[in-house]
Structures are given as structure tokens and as C-alpha cells.
Amino acid sequence: MASTHRAPIEEHPDLMELRARHDRAAATPRAQMVEALALLTGLYLAASPWIVGFDGFTTLAVTNLIAGIAYMLLLGGLGNSYERTHSMAWAAAAIGIWTCVAPWVVAGDVARTRSITSNLIIGAIAFLLALAAASAARDRADRSAATSGASRSMPLGS
DSSP: OOOOOOOOGGGOHHHHHHHHHHHHHHTSHHHHHHHHHHHHHHHHHHHHIIIIIOTTOHHHHHHHHHHHHHHHHHHHTTTTOGGGHHHHHHHHHHHHHHHHHHHHHSSSSOOOHHHHHHHHHHHHHHHHHHHHHHHHHHHHHHHHHHHHOGGGOOOTTO
């Protein structure tokens, strides 16, 4: 019986090309701009209670701090994990929506003009940046699938 040696899945040509394509996509000016703006958006969201002056509303302050850090972690690492950006971007979009509704949802009487205005603006920006990241990931996947053609595809078991 002849023994066959199979290369690890990480060395499969299709996976290696996919990783290289994602590396190229993460190096585009659009991806870099979205990543930088996402970092700034998450940083502002985390610090907004102290910047805008509603830090006395502890539930909303803590909510914004946690949401801002989560947002930075999800979209801030865009360049390092571009192949997972599509799913991470949808989670970041949910954080943007949560930021918009948080002044009315969190416990306590925190719905004040400053907190509402700040959260609505930064939540909308966060949502739009997340959509841009999801769109960029989808566009790259669609373009590469159209250009690669069915004849180039190889089953992973081969």
C-alpha cells in the first residue's frame, strides 16, 4: 500500500491566494480610511461621556465605554483580519444601532439633549462605517469570484 502525503490545509493554493487577495484588499486606501475612521469613532464613543459631559449618567457612560472599545476591536483590526471583515462589520453595525437607541434603553433617566445628540451622531457614523467595511469586503469577494472563473476552482480535498 502506498502512502500519500497531503500538505496541510493552510498550504492549499486556493487558501494561499485568498489570503494574498485579502492582504491586497486591506492595503487599499479605502480600507485604510475605514479602519482609521473606525478607530477614531470607537475612541470617541468610549470617551464621549467625558468629552460631552454626561459622565454623571453612569449606566450610559459605561455602555458607551464598552460599546466604543468593542467597536474599536471589531473594525480597528480591519487590516489584520480582512477575510473576516464582513461578519465583524455586521456586528459593528449592530453596535452603531445600539449606540443610537442606548439613551432610551439603558436603566435610569439618562436621555438628555447632550447624550442623545452625541449618541445619535456617533451611532449613525459607526453604522455607516460598518456598512462601508461590509461593502468593501463583499465587493472584493464578488470581484474576485467573477475574475477567477469556475475553471480555476479546485476542491479542497484535492
